[in-house]
Amino acid sequence: MRISRTLDGHGQQLVLGSRHFTGNVPFRSRLGNSITRMVYSFTTGIKVYDTQTGLRGYSADLLNWLCQIPGERFEYEMNMLLRAQNEGYIIHEIFIDTVYLEHNKSSHFRPLADSFKIYLPLLLFSGSSIISGVNGLLHVYHEEIGIPLFIAKLLTEGSIFLFSYWAQRKYVYKA
Known part of the structure; x- marks a missing residue:
């Protein structure tokens, strides 16, 4: 009800029911959320306490936009936050109590497969920064690795161009 009340009368916003992770929380859940929260914050510069909450509310005017976001399950949730x-x-967080029955026995989270799908959008989101860092390293250390500066520049600038073109075409200008 608190999420619904937050949405009333406000357009173009997402409301997250963010879990506190207090009490008897399974170690896997606490650790996974903490790591994802830190990586998301580091990558985007935005703090979201619970990036994987399944309790979300959306204003009705976002429905068409929500249907255009790629991914399924946990990957979709991360893509939505990145795009939003x-x-x-606007992303609002309302804190909710965390309840786990039988140490989260009913969870459908697959640690390796789903973690990969969660972190892939974050990696793509920050990919051009990573490539730029490699670019800088190659410019500084090109002689030590035995690559002429011209080749180092060609490799790094070319990879930045190709990655940026691909990422923008696939994710930024898709709509």
């Missing part, structure tokens, strides 16, 4: 903040939508 990137496209200027």
